[in-house]
Amino acid sequence: MGLRCHRSIRICKGLRLNISGSGIGLSVGVRGASVSFGPRGTYVNVGIPGTGISYREKIGDSSRKTSGASQAVPSRPVDIELIVKYILDDDGKERIEFYRDGTLVTDESLIRRVKRTDQYKEWLQESRKKVVDKVENDTEALLTLTRHCIPRTDWDMVRTRFESMKPERYIRRVYGVRKPDAADAERVVAARAQKVTENKFILFRNKARIDYINNNRSAVMEEILADWQKEKDRFEENENRLEKIENDKFNSRFSEQKEYIAHMLSPNKGFLECRMDDLLSEIRLPVEFNVDYEIADDLKSMKMDIELPGMDCIAERTARILASGKASSRKKPQKTIKMEYTKVVFGLAFYFASVAFSLAPTISEVDVAGHARTIDGSTGHEVDAYLYHVVYAIDDFFELDFANIDPLLAIRRFNPEMDIDAGYEMKAIELS
Numbered sequence: 405m406g407l408r409c410h411r412s413i414r415i416c417k418g419l420r421l422n423i424s425g426s427g428i429g430l431s432v433g434v435r436g437a438s439v440s441f442g443p444r445g446t447y448v449n450v451g452i453p454g455t456g457i458s459y460r461e462k463i464g465d466s467s468r469k470t471s472g473a474s475q476a477v478p479s480r481p482v483d484i485e486l487i488v489k490y491i492l493d494d495d496g497k498e499r500i501e502f503y504r505d506g507t508l509v510t511d512e513s514l515i516r517r518v519k520r521t522d523q524y525k526e527w528l529q530e531s532r533k534k535v536v537d538k539v540e541n542d543t544e545a546l547l548t549l550t551r552h553c554i555p556r557t558d559w560d561m562v563r564t565r566f567e568s569m570k571p572e573r574y575i576r577r578v579y580g581v582r583k584p585d586a587a588d589a590e591r592v593v594a595a596r597a598q599k600v601t602e603n604k605f606i607l608f609r610n611k612a613r614i615d616y617i618n619n620n621r622s623a624v625m626e627e628i629l630a631d632w633q634k635e636k637d638r639f640e641e642n643e644n645r646l647e648k649i650e651n652d653k654f655n656s657r658f659s660e661q662k663e664y665i666a667h668m669l670s671p672n673k674g675f676l677e678c679r680m681d682d683l684l685s686e687i688r689l690p691v692e693f694n695v696d697y698e699i700a701d702d703l704k705s706m707k708m709d710i711e712l713p714g715m716d717c718i719a720e721r722t723a724r725i726l727a728s729g730k731a732s733s734r735k736k737p738q739k740t741i742k743m744e745y746t747k748v749v750f751g752l753a754f755y756f757a758s759v760a761f762s763l764a765p766t767i768s769e770v771d772v773a774g775h776a777r778t779i780d781g782s783t784g785h786e787v788d789a790y791l792y793h794v795v796y797a798i799d800d801f802f803e804l805d806f807a808n809i810d811p812l813l814a815i816r817r818f819n820p821e822m823d824i825d826a827g828y829e830m831k832a833i834e835l836s
């Protein structure tokens with residue numbers, strides 16, 4: 405099956421990229437844009453729905469004369485939708501196909517019209533790059549699983565922080581309204597004086613206003629101070645309520661966190677099993693996996709049994725952009741596929757061992773075995789067989805720079821049980 409880019413993106417008004425089972429499509433004929441065929445020719449119709457704004461351009465000519473019944477044409481334009489699909493085939497060549505209602509379009513004039521648009525050219529260039537990037541990025545993600553290994557936990561630092569842990573506290577807000585002063589009272593009483601004297605005769609209005617201010621200045625000052633204090637008290641009361649609610653939450657969360665860390669520092673087997681189950685359920689890797697484990701009663705070691713993915717997790721082809729700007733792919737040699745597969749399955753061994761070591765300070769050794777479905781050379785039947793077995797000691801394990809190691813080379817430092825020939829064929833082993 406060919407390589408395809410799986411994404412949907414609108415590239416302009418009236419044009420969008422569609423996803424379908426057969427690849428990316430550039431649709432013409434969505435709401436607001438269509439191609440119409442009618443008695444006067446072929447047109448592109450572009451409009452902005454709901455605005456009344458539209459544009460129509462003739463792109464073909466249907467003025468050919470015919471006679472009799474063969475001259476029948478649609479009495480009204482017919483809107484159609486064209487889907488343009490980009491596909492990079494297994495033979496390494498790219499194909500661009502145009503469809504109408506699921507049927508391949510062969511109208512070259514219409515195809516040329518779409519191909520001449522800047523949007524189509526930009527989409528084509530972007531689609532080529534996305535297809536190539538997807539192939540290369542997916543491969544890179546598989547071959548660099550060790551970059552996700554969990555660094556060694558500094559348990560001494562965890563203990564120090566545990567002993568100094570304190571619950572978070574609510575930070576009270578400060579009432580931000582300034583306390584009123586004499587100037588504020590003067591403005592309020594003056595405004596009231598203006599209102600109560602506005603209907604008095606003009607000759608007596610100014611005296612009445614001054615008298616009102618002098619008689620009411622103190623009362624107004626007391627009034628606005630009382631209002632301010634009332635609002636401030638209401639604000640403080642609300643802050644007291646929020647402080648209690650939030651601090652109760654912080655205290656509850658703190659108690660849970662401290663209890664959890666205390667169990668990590670002085671664990672029991674049941675706690676470690678629950679924690680390991682939680683860690684495994686949260687792991688997201690670019691390959692499928694299944695892990696069985698057993699923690700020793702003394703909590704010093706763990707055995708892990710990994711159900712490995714099949715070799716079909718490795719992409720069989722590589723892809724690149726040619727000097728011409730086109731995308732191309734080529735098939736990988738079988739030896740390369742097998743070599744990459746070994747890096748994936750050994751990368752899983754390192755990754756899951758790092759998860760085990762992060763479980764608690766008591767874990768100092770991890771025993772990992774990986775098994776997968778393989779073909780039995782003597783019978784030709786598919787069987788479940790172990791491909792490797794390795795034991796990691798914590799100090800030796802964390803001497804590695806996981807961001808830069810080659811899993812195939814690094815695993816040999818731990819004297820693993822495995823059987824790999826010069827062509828990177830992994831053969832079944834019997835566990836010791």
